[in-house]
Amino acid sequence: MAMTTMRDVQPYVDSMPLLTDPQALRLRARQDGCLFFRGLLPQDDVLDVRGQVLDVCARHGWLAEGSDLMEGIVHADRAVIESRDPRWQAFYCDVLKLRAFHALALNRAIIDALGVLFGEAVLPHSRNICRAMFPQTQTHSTPPHQDHFYIGGSDETWTAWIPLGDCPAELGSLAVACGMHEAGFIRDVHEAQGAGGSAVDVGEETAWFGGDFQCGDVLFVHSLAVHQGRDNETEDRLRLSVDYRYQPQSHPVRADSLLPHMGWQDWEDIYANWDADDPLRYYWKAWDLNVRES
């Protein structure tokens, strides 16, 4: 659905200086329901994934012929929406096979930052997600939602939202409703167009956190924080981003958080062209986890 109107948008506050002060970091996390880190990731690592995902886009005929790959300029009149559309499925299955896409989720800078927040070992879920949002597809912008609705398990689960490259607000970044996480889990959820397909209502008087992202920035969103995708208002640019989820390792985790996103392939399909002894394969099996079916 087109994004909920945001009359009051406050800029994200950079939490980089709090990484050496766990108590202050946890206080901000409790208060804001989100944590923004300017330049947490090395830009080269993010751009490497961007290039590989755009290469998949190009192979699927999504990009303007003759354009610079890294610009992500879409083919005129082409708009593929995240759905069961066979064009989307074919693209997405190829993206999920990219080793670099999964490796970025385990980047030391992310794990270390969340280690400070959790005060214990971090469990990165392996159900990593990539989003590709075409320009002028506002009716399919991600509706306001809480991630706990989809993830279950521990509500101390955090999503890292990472744009694959610079992402000014007009390209369609992510906005977080201030304070809504404090009300707990919202059961009043209705069907809506856009990633996930479900929405919660947010009043127009609600204040939001939002702003421009630079390549390397990371936004962590608590599983009860209400957030929405912003409309991609550019003329011809694809917005690429990833969602990776994390929780304290001692907390219960729902089994499907460790399965490939969408369920269109299994890990053996994804790992087919990876080295047989790649340490990223089934990395979570090295830990004694409290895995629950629901």
Ligand SMILES: O=C(O)CCC(=O)C(=O)O
């Ligand atoms: O990138 C988006 O538009 C939505 C990402 C998101 O909110 C999520 O995966 O929970």
